[in-house]
Structures are given as C-alpha cells and as structure tokens.
Amino acid sequence: MTKHKRFLLITLFITLSVLIILPVWTKIRIFEKIVYSGTDSVYFEIPKSSSLEEISCILQRNGFDITEFELKLTAKWFGKDSKIRYGRFVFYPSDNVRLRDFINFLTTNGSLTTNVTIPEGSKTIDIAKILKTNLNIDSISFVERTRDTEILEKYNLPAQSLEGYLYPETYNFNEDEKIDQIIDKMFQMNRMKLSVIRSKIDSSGFSEHQVLTLASIIQGEVMNYDEMEFISAVYNNRLKKGMLLQADPTIQYLFDKPKRLLNKDLAIDNPYNTYIYNGLPPGPINNPSLRAIKAALEPSGEPYTYMVAKGDGNHYFNTNLEGHLEDKAKLDKLRKSVKYRK
Numbered sequence: 001m002t003k004h005k006r007f008l009l010i011t012l013f014i015t016l017s018v019l020i021i022l023p024v025w026t027k028i029r030i031f032e033k034i035v036y037s038g039t040d041s042v043y044f045e046i047p048k049s050s051s052l053e054e055i056s057c058i059l060q061r062n063g064f065d066i067t068e069f070e071l072k073l074t075a076k077w078f079g080k081d082s083k084i085r086y087g088r089f090v091f092y093p094s095d096n097v098r099l100r101d102f103i104n105f106l107t108t109n110g111s112l113t114t115n116v117t118i119p120e121g122s123k124t125i126d127i128a129k130i131l132k133t134n135l136n137i138d139s140i141s142f143v144e145r146t147r148d149t150e151i152l153e154k155y156n157l158p159a160q161s162l163e164g165y166l167y168p169e170t171y172n173f174n175e176d177e178k179i180d181q182i183i184d185k186m187f188q189m190n191r192m193k194l195s196v197i198r199s200k201i202d203s204s205g206f207s208e209h210q211v212l213t214l215a216s217i218i219q220g221e222v223m224n225y226d227e228m229e230f231i232s233a234v235y236n237n238r239l240k241k242g243m244l245l246q247a248d249p250t251i252q253y254l255f256d257k258p259k260r261l262l263n264k265d266l267a268i269d270n271p272y273n274t275y276i277y278n279g280l281p282p283g284p285i286n287n288p289s290l291r292a293i294k295a296a297l298e299p300s301g302e303p304y305t306y307m308v309a310k311g312d313g314n315h316y317f318n319t320n321l322e323g324h325l326e327d328k329a330k331l332d333k334l335r336k337s338v339k340y341r342k
Helices: 003-031 052-061 068-077 099-109 124-135 139-146 149-154 179-195 198-202 208-221 225-241 248-252 290-297 321-341
Strands: 034-036 042-046 087-091 113-117 170-174 306-309 315-318
Touching: 034 099, 042 052, 052 068, 068 099, 087 113, 113 124, 124 139, 124 179, 139 179, 170 179, 179 198, 179 290, 198 290, 208 225, 208 248, 208 290, 225 290, 225 306, 225 315, 306 321, 315 321
Parallel strands: none
Antiparallel strands: 042 087, 113 170, 306 315
C-alpha cells in the first residue's frame, strides 16, 4: 500500500470517526446536558429583542447551567434560534431538566402574559397610560383608535368613542398584544357584564348608551360605595324633574387630570358641562363598573335631588334647596375653622 493510499485511508477513518462521534458527543454532552436540578420554581424575564448571549446571561443568573455556545448550538440545531420568546417566564422544574427540553420550553411554553388592572372609573386616557406602563402600548395611538369611526362601526356603537365601553377589570394580556386585540377584549368584557342585566336595561326607558353615561357620572362621584344608590337617586330624580344635573365629574372630564373646580370652569360652554346643558352629556365620562351600572338602573327610593360632598368620601343628601344650602353653609364654616386652626 502506497503512502498516498495510507494517508487517504487514515483521513477517511478520521473523518468517519468525527462524523459518527461528534453527533453522539454533542447529543450526550450538550443536548442531553442537565441544565437545572433544583425543585423550586424559577421566575425570570427575557426583554424583547434580547440576543442569545444576553439570554444565556439571564439564564445563568437564575441558576441555569447554560453557556452561550451551548444555547446557540442547541437552538440552531433544532431550528429554534429565532423562536425563543420574550416576556415573563415561570419555570416549574422536573427532575433532570435537559437542555433540549429547556429550549423547547423557551420557544413554546413560556409565560408571555402580564396582569393589567384597569381601575373602576378609569377614563380612556388613563387606560392608555396604564397600557403604556405595562405593555409599552403607544398611548396616543390607543386613544385615537378608541375614537376611530371604523372601530365604532365595527361594534355598531352610537357613540363618539369607546369611553364607557372598555370594562374596568384585571386582564391577563399577552405582552405582544396589539391595540385592536386589547380593545376587543375590554369591549367583549363589557358585553358579557351587560348581558347579565340586559333585560333591566331594555325596560329602563334609557338606551344602553344613556345607562352607561349615567353610570359613569355616578362612578365619578362615588367614594363610599354604600352611597352609590343614593347618588343615583339624586341624578335620576333631577332627570325626571328636568333639572340640571350639575355633576362635577362631567366638568372634570374636560381636563386631563383632576383639579379644584372654579366658577369659570362651571361656565365652560361644552355639551359635557351639566351646569349649563340639560339632561345627560353626549356620552360616558369614564368606564364604570357593573355596580355603578346597576345603581343607575336601580336608584334608592329616596326623593333626593341635592347632595354636597363632606370631604371625607361621604355626602349630605337633601330633598330641597334650603336644606342643601344649609348643609353647604355648615361645611363652609367647618372648612374655615379648620383653616383658621392651621
């Protein structure tokens, strides 16, 4: 056998050995490598657009025995290097977690959701700020979309915006949720809540839009929920008597954030100003809870037509202007005495 043939045989043998041994070694030493052996659940977060190097560092900090090379090789080998998801993950370990199984977890079973709480009585602009903070949703685009005629026609709403139709609740949103998807979930929650009292709405003498508008005013006024039906009585009775609602929350709706209302504010020429425009305003001023909606439909039986806030979350209620003015005088006197003592 010539030296050349011997060299070719040796080269062929080495090549075949590498081709046989390398995959086996890779499978045993990398793909089947135990990367986590604890029993405690692990919480970690992978930011959007993280590189595999950054992901490996995050995993190492959280107790996973994974190098950047191992992560890249395994993810690439199984065609999942571009499929690793981002967001918040909760990993519940089983015995002997292998790298190939963990890669599968990162690409299919990660927890990519976050709970977002929308408080009762939130205005659309408030919701937009909450979504910006929690999901990095563009707040301006969100508000604009809630006023888009296309989406209002989609839901067949006789309204200028979705104000009042985005139900306040704690939602579990995907972290890559789109604006239309968020809106739809909140609107469908509103539909589900209203379905429980649909017959009461239909027999109330109000349209659904009017019910939500009245409920939003009640929601904007209430602090002590035990008073909700009494507040509803005031507004319902004033509507029946043709009186101006004179509801401060409808004035507050004209401003980006709450403020102390001055006489000039009460004179603003705007359809939402219930101090100068009779009846209900054009639409809801916030997104009310089901309890506020029920209160709008079921006010207490008292003939109250006046109320004044005490400053502690409660109100004085009255059936006539004289008593109302007396209550206001008492409160003014109390405020002055407190201010004097300070």
